[in-house]
Amino acid sequence: MFSKSCQYAIKAVIFIWVQSLEGRKSNPSEISRGINAPQSFTAKILQTLVKKNIIASFKGPTGGFFSNQNHEAKTIFDVVMAIDGDTIFEGCGLGLDQCSSANPCPLHDEFLKVRNQTKVMLTSKTLKELAIEVGDGAAVLARF
Amino acid sequence: MFSKSCQYAIKAVIFIWVQSLEGRKSNPSEISRGINAPQSFTAKILQTLVKKNIIASFKGPTGGFFSNQNHEAKTIFDVVMAIDGDTIFEGCGLGLDQCSSANPCPLHDEFLKVRNQTKVMLTSKTLKELAIEVGDGAAVLARF
DNA sequence: ATAATAAAAGACAAAAATATCCGATAATAT
DNA sequence: ATATTATCGGATATTTTTGTCTTTTATTAT
Numbered sequence: 001m002f003s004k005s006c007q008y009a010i011k012a013v014i015f016i017w018v019q020s021l022e023g024r025k026s027n028p029s030e031i032s033r034g035i036n037a038p039q040s041f042t043a044k045i046l047q048t049l050v051k052k053n054i055i056a057s058f059k060g061p062t063g064g065f066f067s068n069q070n071h072e073a074k075t076i077f078d079v080v081m082a083i084d085g086d087t088i089f090e091g092c093g094l095g096l097d098q099c100s101s102a103n104p105c106p107l108h109d110e111f112l113k114v115r116n117q118t119k120v121m122l123t124s125k126t127l128k129e130l131a132i133e134v135g136d137g138a139a140v141l142a143r144f
Numbered sequence: 145m146f147s148k149s150c151q152y153a154i155k156a157v158i159f160i161w162v163q164s165l166e167g168r169k170s171n172p173s174e175i176s177r178g179i180n181a182p183q184s185f186t187a188k189i190l191q192t193l194v195k196k197n198i199i200a201s202f203k204g205p206t207g208g209f210f211s212n213q214n215h216e217a218k219t220i221f222d223v224v225m226a227i228d229g230d231t232i233f234e235g236c237g238l239g240l241d242q243c244s245s246a247n248p249c250p251l252h253d254e255f256l257k258v259r260n261q262t263k264v265m266l267t268s269k270t271l272k273e274l275a276i277e278v279g280d281g282a283a284v285l286a287r288f
Numbered sequence: 289a290t291a292a293t294a295a296a297a298g299a300c301a302a303a304a305a306t307a308t309c310c311g312a313t314a315a316t317a318t
Numbered sequence: 319a320t321a322t323t324a325t326c327g328g329a330t331a332t333t334t335t336t337g338t339c340t341t342t343t344a345t346t347a348t
Contacts, residue, residue, distance in 0.1 A: 171293095171294065171295085172294090172295080187295080187296090188297095190295085191295080191296060191297080194295090194296090201294090201295060201296090202294085202295080203293085203294055203295045203296080204292090204293060204294055204295080205292065205293045205294070206293085206294090207293075207294050207295065208294070208295085209295085
């Protein structure tokens with residue numbers, strides 16, 4: 001469903017939110033450990049997320065990645081769009097270039113329902129809300 | 145959602161069913177043209193599908209790939225299991241090794257709903273039924 | 289038996305996704 | 319100003335997925 005890059009991105013952003021809610025900035029080393037992902041690869045993804053305004057960063061000592069009021073409305077949907085693009089929301093399930101209700105693939109109608117449920121999943125809570133759940137221990141970003 | 149191999153597989157099996165319902169066997173050349181997929185790659189996938197008993201084949205002149213009564217109950221679910229395995233049905237959306245309602249990732253509950261909808265999509269009609277729809281022109285396997 | 293036909297099997301090639309490394313740049317603290 | 323810390327950007331490597339090609343095996347028709 002999501003690329004590995006995207007899975008890392010989602011977990012990283014929630015991790016950063018958890019830290020930000022406690023007033024801390026995070027560096028790639030902490031983040032990659034916190035979400036059990038390769039460090040350099042995670043760092044690359046973080047750069048993309050900063051460019052796409054999902055998170056913010058600051059260089060130098062006392063620097064790091066963080067989230068604030070500017071990012072409060074963001075959801076996992078925004079992360080997926082930033083990393084994987086709109087393929088899972090727009091593309092045909094069977095990969096047809098042209099697939100519409102007028103000219104549907106055999107899966108078309110049922111695939112729409114899956115897609116709608118997916119959109120609900122990705123937009124029903126903000127990243128901040130998800131981070132609060134993780135902060136409370138109601139959900140986890142990794143197993144150690 | 146599905147790998148390219150799996151998309152080809154789904155379309156190929158439905159194509160073969162359409163031909164089988166009209167009493168014809170199909171060879172990789174016809175199949176790959178009919179579903180707009182690379183021929184040799186499709187041939188490889190067809191071998192797997194035969195091994196997994198989704199379709200049948202016969203060598204030699206008058207040979208080819210076909211479906212019959214033995215395959216009437218098969219659904220896209222079986223094709224996906226044969227090609228992509230159970231990852232999309234069993235795996236965690238965020239890629240956690242351990243993810244359960246007791247120890248959930250932040251997406252866990254909503255992801256279950258998506259998965260259930262996905263299972264409905266893949267099991268509500270047999271491949272034969274889908275082939276009849278394609279034969280009637282109600283759905284297509286490729287655009288030309 | 290032999291030639292023709294079609295799938296099966298295995299080796300190989302290209303492309304994309306995943307992952308690593310290193311120098312450059314920016315900001316801070318002293 | 320300078321040393322230190324941390325992100326940024328580009329080059330490179332590895333792995334997986336996708337795709338191709340050639341030989342072998344099975345079956346049929348003559």
